[in-house]
Every structure is written in structure tokens, then in C-alpha cells.
Amino acid sequence: MEAHLEGRQFFVGKRYSIADIALYAYTHVAHEGGHDLAPYPRVNAWLKRVASQRRYVPLTARPA
Numbered sequence: 001m002e003a004h005l006e007g008r009q010f011f012v013g014k015r016y017s018i019a020d021i022a023l024y025a026y027t028h029v030a031h032e033g034g035h036d037l038a039p040y041p042r043v044n045a046w047l048k049r050v051a052s053q054r055r056y057v058p059l060t061a062r063p064a
Helices: 018-027 041-051
Strands: none
Touching: 018 041
């Protein structure tokens, strides 16, 4: 994912798409499976871009 996002804002083409939605579903909770995404700045930036999309709906409850 990190390498694929080099020079790209989203996974397919130049716009947010169903590919981003599908990949986001598991990626944003990778830490729950013991995967540290800290070494992946492009992935983290992409996660923020996806979460900032208009009409974004969180898939999990956020801690208070």
C-alpha cells in the first residue's frame, strides 16, 4: 500500500472510489490486529484523506 500510494492521493485514478472504501475498512483498524502503521506515512495520510471525505461514516465506534 505504501509503495502504491507514492505519487497518488487515492488507490484508483485520481479520485476517491469504492477501492478506497474497501481498503479503508480493514486498514484503519490494523492496530487492533497488532499491526503498527506508524512506519507508513503515505498510508496514514491516505487514511486521513478517506476519513475527511464528504459524507464519511465511521465504521467503528471511536474511543472518547
